[in-house]
Amino acid sequence: MTLQMKINIENKQTPQTVTYPMTMSNDQLKKNITAWKLDQERPEETPMTYTRKLGSNRGKTRLWLEGNILSAKGWESGDRFNVILLDGVLRYVKTPEGKRKVAGKPGRPIIDTNTDKISETLNTTTGTKVGVTVLTTSITVQAL
Numbered sequence: 001m002t003l004q005m006k007i008n009i010e011n012k013q014t015p016q017t018v019t020y021p022m023t024m025s026n027d028q029l030k031k032n033i034t035a036w037k038l039d040q041e042r043p044e045e046t047p048m049t050y051t052r053k054l055g056s057n058r059g060k061t062r063l064w065l066e067g068n069i070l071s072a073k074g075w076e077s078g079d080r081f082n083v084i085l086l087d088g089v090l091r092y093v094k095t096p097e098g099k100r101k102v103a104g105k106p107g108r109p110i111i112d113t114n115t116d117k118i119s120e121t122l123n124t125t126t127g128t129k130v131g132v133t134v135l136t137t138s139i140t141v142q143a144l
Contacts, residue, residue, distance in 0.1 A: 048072055048134045051144065054118065056126040061118040063090070063111075063141065065132065070102065070109040073134045077104040083113070085121040090141040111139070 050069055055062040070076075080098030084091040092100075092111065104110035119125055122143045133140045 045135055050132045050134070051129050052132050052141075054122075054124060054126050054128050054130060057114050060114050060116050061126055062114045063118055063130070065112075065139070066104065066110040067108055069132065069134060070111065070139075071107065074136045075102055075109050075111075075134070075139070077102050077106060077109045079109070081111075085117055087121065088123065088142060090118060090121055092139040094137050 048069070052063065052065070055064060075094065079094055079102040080096055081092045081094045081100055081102065082098045083100060084093060090113075102109045102111055122128075122130060122141065124130065124143045129144050131142050131144050133142075
């Protein structure tokens with residue numbers, strides 16, 4: 001079962017329709033709507049796309065992003081972000097109030113996510129290649 005919502009975005013003529021699974025908590029729904037609004041409101045930007053393979057660490061699925069993948073779009077160590085897990089999509093959204101922080105050193109930022117929720121969300125297993133799309137305000141990961 002899904003929830004469809006019409007959301008009015010500033011500077012847009014017609015409302016946009018967004019669909020979310022009904023299994024989501026109110027907090028998750030608010031995060032997803034906020035991330036979606038950020039995408040709609042920002043000026044057009046050319047995304048950087050990469051392919052990565054999911055690894056494993058201590059029996060859990062791992063996604064490791066580092067270096068130029070992040071810094072090319074302004075993601076630096078110390079930046080704060082939230083993680084949004086939506087069926088088929090893993091998303092990192094940069095926000096000053098984020099619960100997580102980009103690790104690493106200046107010039108070599110690292111985002112290391114180590115949880116089986118990655119495999120569950122992307123409907124994949126360890127060793128699967130995933131597409132990573134990096135923008136200045138978000139990173140989207142989807143199975144290929």
